[in-house]
Amino acid sequence: xxxxxxxxxxxxxxxxxxxxxxxxxxxxxxxxxxxxxxxxxxxxxxxxxxxxxxxxxxxxxxxxxxxxxxxxxx
Amino acid sequence: xxxxxxxxxxxxxxxxxxxxxxxxxxxxxxxxxxxxxxxxxxxxxxxxxxxxxxxxxxxxxxxxxxxxxxxxxxxxxxxxxxxxxxxxxxxxxxxxxxxxxxxxxxxxxxxxxxxxxxxxxxxxxxxxxxxxxxxxxxxxxxxx
Numbered sequence: 142x143x144x145x146x147x148x149x150x151x152x153x154x155x156x157x158x159x160x161x162x163x164x165x166x167x168x169x170x171x172x173x174x175x176x177x178x179x180x181x182x183x184x185x186x187x188x189x190x191x192x193x194x195x196x197x198x199x200x201x202x203x204x205x206x207x208x209x210x211x212x213x214x215x
Numbered sequence: 216x217x218x219x220x221x222x223x224x225x226x227x228x229x230x231x232x233x234x235x236x237x238x239x240x241x242x243x244x245x246x247x248x249x250x251x252x253x254x255x256x257x258x259x260x261x262x263x264x265x266x267x268x269x270x271x272x273x274x275x276x277x278x279x280x281x282x283x284x285x286x287x288x289x290x291x292x293x294x295x296x297x298x299x300x301x302x303x304x305x306x307x308x309x310x311x312x313x314x315x316x317x318x319x320x321x322x323x324x325x326x327x328x329x330x331x332x333x334x335x336x337x338x339x340x341x342x343x344x345x346x347x348x349x350x351x352x353x354x355x356x357x358x359x
Contacts, residue, residue, distance in 0.1 A: 150270065207340075213355040
């Protein structure tokens, strides 16, 4: 199944793009998916799924996972 | 209670500020507090910040703003909560944010305004990239 990963701020800059569509196995847990990324960035980031912060979840087709570095609005 | 969030492409101007007061004009409020955030021409390691470029995860900002409004509304008796935030390149000394609250009395409005501005800074997925006069940049870090 396909999911979308979105990168923001410094992470979009490091990746040189703002999103990817990735194929993953049905039933993959968010934590399993995140393990693959553990050492990819030297920046702390939070994760949102479909615009909400979640602790754990079985990912579903078309989910949108966002990697969010520390916010700095205002 | 009225609440609204709006992204503005570019700097916030006097026209946007009058929109806020217009929106609250017939609300029977006694106290209105406007907080505006302005781009500070900081000098960092001898280099001057000439602009900040803002980006946002807009659908999530809208979701998070709803949660903030619910929380603030629960604590304070307000009649309106409005937020305008800039996107794109905002030059030093221009305005990048306007937070407007109104209530019957000033004490409530003062307190709610402060709490709201702090929540906006910590909870909304918005990022600022500080652009130096040299063309170099660094990612902004919000201070308390």
